[in-house]
Amino acid sequence: MIREISVEEALNNPRLRWVDVRSPGEFAEATVPWAVNVPLFDDEERARVGTCYKQQGREKAIQLGVRIVSPKIPSLLEQVEEATQGGEPLIFCWRGGMRSKAVATFLDLADRPVYRLAGGYRAYRQYVVSRLESYDLRARLIVLHGLTGVGKTDILKRLSREGVPVLDLEEMAGHRGSAFGTLGEIRPRNQKMFDSLLFHTLERFKDEPYLFMEAESKRIGRVLMPDFLEEAKTAGIPVIVEASFDVRVSRILETYLRGETDPDRLQQQVAGAVSRIERRLPPDVRKELALRIGERDWRRVVEILLEKYYDPRYLYSQEKVEGEAIHLNADDLEAAVEACKEIWNRLRRRTATDIPV
Incomplete structure (x- = not known):
């Protein structure tokens, strides 16, 4: 079962292991300090999907993404399992969109309990900025x-x-x-x-x-x-x-x-x-x-x-x-x-x- 959880709830749950499924370039720029990167797409693949979306639309981009990801599914599950030993995975991407949903779905199909961060990294960033302001x-x-x-x-x-x-x-x-x-x-x-x-x-x-x-x-x-x-x-x-x-x-x-x-x-x-x-x-x-x-x-x-x-x-x-x-x-x-x-x-x-x- 996939459970969606807010930033505040996630930060107060010590059993969660945060998994950033964005590309390595996005992860290197900024992430949650203790998160582990298990990218759904590498930087080149992300650029290809993005270009496809702009030139051919959402449906074609999704089809391309599926073709890229399908052979990776066993490896992705293994990487998440290795990264979350002793805890439960919390999956997030940029704004809680298709990338985190896809990885969470793979884990759910494998009967692995999984959390998904509502709003993704963007929500986490907004939470940190808001807290520091006051x-x-x-x-x-x-x-x-x-x-x-x-x-x-x-x-x-x-x-x-x-x-x-x-x-x-x-x-x-x-x-x-x-x-x-x-x-x-x-x-x-x-x-x-x-x-x-x-x-x-x-x-x-x-x-x-x-x-x-x-x-x-x-x-x-x-x-x-x-x-x-x-x-x-x-x-x-x-x-x-x-x-x-x-x-x-x-x-x-x-x-x-x-x-x-x-x-x-x-x-x-x-x-x-x-x-x-x-x-x-x-x-x-x-x-x-x-x-x-x-x-x-x-x-x-x-x-x-x-x-x-x-x-x-x-x-x-x-x-x-x-x-x-x-x-x-x-x-x-x-x-x-x-x-x-x-x-x-x-x-x-x-x-x-x-x-x-």
């Missing part, structure tokens, strides 16, 4: 400020691994928050995926009184932070993370150059990143950067960028929170993480005993 953030944010390279992202990731609630917005956005934000092993995400990851993370931590977050700007790579979160950041508890200049340079080199095995490509990427900000640099600085990039002297490139571009900009914004902030040295990341955990635990203890923070 989100009630009850937690107070502990906001990590600090110059580039002090280790804010590393601290957040280590806190998260130890079970401390963290909003890692750079991870959600697939960006590291600078002109060099896409260098290295990182894949930029679009607004749809960012919104989904943010919403579900907030829901997971909705009963937590305090969350850690980095002091990101409104725009993070390709995405925008919602207004309510930016307001909560401003009203949060500021922690200024500090580290020595040499330590910061070394961390930046490790972060951005890790895993890069093509020196020529790296050189092109660095040159391209510098070109996006060079109009804000004096001519003599641009000249030296070009020279150092040509020599592939990455340490000196980083030193120049910190001294002449990033540090002056961040120091200006940091002055706004200096007076009321907690200062934290992060030359030793493990010690910094322990200090953050102590801050978090102290605040939670005060909340538990109703002592104002």
Whole structure:
């Protein structure tokens, strides 16, 4: 039996295993974060059916789709079975149309209990956007400020691994928050995926009184932070993370150059990143950067960028929170993480005993 279910009902049913039957290209662009892709059509097949629909009409497109799909049915059923072990399949496509109906019908004919998402991915996207527009953030944010390279992202990731609630917005956005934000092993995400990851993370931590977050700007790579979160950041508890200049340079080199095995490509990427900000640099600085990039002297490139571009900009914004902030040295990341955990635990203890923070 095929059971149609709303987005809210689906999100509250932990036994469901979400199966996105759209094409791989659609899935790669945006989907439900934990969904598995079992495409009814691959990208080329989807394009063929779409062209047929436009040129010959709905009936001919359906006939073509049936011819394409028929040999795949046993494989589709096996893929869904493998993807949903221990749960029940929830099938969805773009708007709850023919693709999800077809796969759900195949499963039903095989006597497999199956759910179908009403309205498809479009309904899910509308649900997430609506919830974020009116989100009630009850937690107070502990906001990590600090110059580039002090280790804010590393601290957040280590806190998260130890079970401390963290909003890692750079991870959600697939960006590291600078002109060099896409260098290295990182894949930029679009607004749809960012919104989904943010919403579900907030829901997971909705009963937590305090969350850690980095002091990101409104725009993070390709995405925008919602207004309510930016307001909560401003009203949060500021922690200024500090580290020595040499330590910061070394961390930046490790972060951005890790895993890069093509020196020529790296050189092109660095040159391209510098070109996006060079109009804000004096001519003599641009000249030296070009020279150092040509020599592939990455340490000196980083030193120049910190001294002449990033540090002056961040120091200006940091002055706004200096007076009321907690200062934290992060030359030793493990010690910094322990200090953050102590801050978090102290605040939670005060909340538990109703002592104002």
